[in-house]
Amino acid sequence: MNPHSDSLAPDEEGEHSVLRMERRLAHPPAKVWAAITQPAHLAQWFPSEVTLELRPGGEMGFHFPGDDGPGMTGEVTDAEEPRLFAFSWGDDHLRWEIAPEGPDGRGSLLTLVHTFGDRFGAPSFAAGWQLCISALGQFLDGGQAEVSRDAGELHEAYLEQFDLGHGAVTEGGIRFERQLVRPADAVWAELCAGEEPLEGDTAPDGFLADGVSAGPITSVTSPTSLTYAVHPKGEVRWELARGTGYGARLVLTQTGPFGSAADTGEALAAWHARIERLAGQLLEG
Incomplete structure (x- = not known):
């Protein structure tokens, strides 16, 4: 995984920021699709607990463990197995694209496009997704997925990379x-x-x-x-x-x-x- 290939840019209207991250995974698209759409699999690497109806217009719920509040809501905007899963999360939008990778198609190129309004929060979002996607890779490999916490070094590296200082x-x-x-x-x-x-x-x-x-x-x-x-x-x-x-x-x-x-x-x-x-x-x- 190469964080230096990640990018931050304004959207076409200039009103939101778009974070783009690409990761190559040594697993076929069908397996990656299951890992990013099934709540039991999402629980292994995603930053919150998720409930969802896997269809365009389906409701989603996000709840962080230990948070006594009502949680956040969203809506599935795209669900095209096994290549595209996208949804809103509060005011943000996340788009997960899966493409076959390699001559035999046994690998995948996973692309995350995260659109949000808080430009100065981009280093936090990028660092968080970097750690989560690393845990996704561990889960797909059959190991114990661990979403580690960044002590700040990864955050500051992204802040410098995105030139937000x-x-x-x-x-x-x-x-x-x-x-x-x-x-x-x-x-x-x-x-x-x-x-x-x-x-x-x-x-x-x-x-x-x-x-x-x-x-x-x-x-x-x-x-x-x-x-x-x-x-x-x-x-x-x-x-x-x-x-x-x-x-x-x-x-x-x-x-x-x-x-x-x-x-x-x-x-x-x-x-x-x-x-x-x-x-x-x-x-x-």
Whole structure:
């Protein structure tokens, strides 16, 4: 399995992201079809328990073990044995294609096309599917399928591969969004380094980037947000919101007047370096 062949691109309308993953399996399409459509087989490698009616328009249910909630629902959109199985899962859509592989057709090329709205969640989705499809291969081989948990290295490798670490220029300044691999309280502890920030204080060094002179903290809600003034007449805001299952979703913004395009570029570079350093510290921790 070669994760480097995986790709992320916008859909035709530019409103969703499309993750495409291909894997070669040493098993015929009929066997792979059973493994991706029968609930008892799905239970061995898929990330949730599944109930389904295997027909276009059939209902699907998804329930994570240990989750007391009602679970998520979906609908089968395609069921063409043994080559195509597709369905919605909440707001996402998953398409599984199976093609014969090899001169005798005893192998299969399995292609997953996952369409979703959360572009910055793509590294989490790709890492999760990589681990699940590895478990699928173990199951097909007759072994004990184990869906291992990524400690963050695979997630960060996909984030780099998909080039999702850079910020963007907005109407009011610059903005970064990044899925992190640790929960908000762990990120907050890393940023604060033992200091408890209070309104009116100067922001701890962890919240700064090279070239940014921090003014007083104007608002703080531990462990999810901190805003401080910067010269001239701007502010920096750190927000740690709920993200994918890996950890917190960081949204960092700096607003206010930048003197020139070069100044904006310098700010983008400085914050990119700061966030990369934070991501590395969280991974090590």
